[in-house]
Amino acid sequence: MSEVTEKHVLGLSGGRDSAALAVYMRQHYPELDIDYFFTDTGKELPEVYEFLGRLEGFLGKPILRLNPDRDFDFWLKQYNNFLPSPQTRWCTRQLKLRPFEHWLRPMLEEGKVIHSYVAIRADEEYREGYSSKHENLKVVLPFKQDGIDKPGVQDILEASGLGLPKYYDWRSRSGCTFCFYQQKIEWVRLKEQHPEAFEEAKAYEKDAVAHGSPFTWSQGESLDELTRPERVVQIKEDYERRLARLKAKRQDNPLREPSGDVDLDELYGQAKSCLACHK
Template identity: 70%
Template sequence: MTDRHVLGLSGGKDSAALAIYMRDHHPELDIDYFFTDTGEELPEVHEFLGRLEGYLGKPIARLNPRRDFKFWLREYNHFLPSPQTRWCTRMLKLAPFEQWVRPWLAAGDKVSSYVAIRADEDYREGYSSKSDNLLVKLPFREAGIDKAGVIDILENSGVGYPKYYEWRSRSGCTFCFFQQKIEWVRLRDKHPKAYEAAKALEKDALEHGSPFTWSKGESLSDMEQPERVAEIEAEYEIRRARLRKSIPINPLRPVKVCPDDIDDIYGVDEGNGSCAVCHK
């Protein structure tokens, strides 16, 4: 029987900050870092993980699901995943993790899994363990580390942010349905091939009777029309200007935000109820 320690990385800022925090504050723990690759991640995510590996001084294990997104799309009758039916998280993120730790749990090892839920996220819950010897731990919540604290960790370490934060608010698949409409517009500008691939998946799903589009109430084909793009960009700028005026000035604690925190601009909780395993 062995005590094991694992920490999942999503490619986002919170889980990266937690990995840095655990390395710096708990060097006595031999932590296995892992990333579950769906095959549909942004290239900026892989670049950031490489940078993080350099700071951690050890490799990040890549857990690849045995079957890709298209396989599971067929298994689910070509119905796209949605906030109500998150089969992508279950099959492409959680299942590979459970398969990875299963031999350890079967051998009686105690596995501690560290999850990057912050102290200011009372509404979030961690992974629900199905095994008595798989323990979920929330170091940020225990240490009182909030969003500003996460930003401090990333900046002070020199690791910084993933480059996609210049135009996108979260990690995850290129076609994640939790994206805001401005993020879809930017995806088309930054990664047009990924946008076209998402359009093709959406078209296939609609032809097979799926009730969902990637963005609620609007197809990607409609969204990319010039007049619609202009509307989305104008609405975004109005919201951004409104947010800047509403930020209180506190000289004792300057407000720190990511390079472009779209969730704050849209006035919704970070991640908009999204899956912690994908976007933390």
């Protein structure tokens, strides 16, 4: 098949896995002309934009920004001021998938075969992040095919000189500042690291509740309740207990350098997440 009739694309979330896949494809498949893209919700962490800038430098080409034509505030009104939630993930659908489909549609209509590379690792169950609705859109899983697991992803980023995005110091995944998949300790840390973003999330929540939304950002309690001083103490103490238990039973892989790093997925168990946002 000629080059004219094929297209290669790779979506970046600002997270660890998709960045490592971009590096991996650049190093192992340099003959492929891949378009790297990022769908910007406008509500991302500042660390995400900083990391994408460094990644562009490594790749030697710009990362396309697929900005949605209508922002979070527009869609919030369309959904009657109800917050997105694990039950109704309209944010992923309208701010991530919709711009992606809009971008690809003309190419598919021209008859191009599009190969979309997705960063599902070899140690993960296959979770289909985008269910192709077109026979010419092919989802490719290089890490799955080549046996790259989570430590392998970290090795790729360290060897490239990029390392991890800075938000991994306090948060387990990328995505919007007010992502409802955050652990409670992450909400506490958001307030500490980016108080202005936390206050914005709290304002959205109060407005949603006033409009009858059944959801708060964090399951079972509002952000006001979650950040009361006594509650913050409880959340931090729970985190420390979990950390101590995990470190006590953890055994380092003898084939790898020992690491004291513990990410929150390891601590609380692999949380559900939106593949389009968090990989």
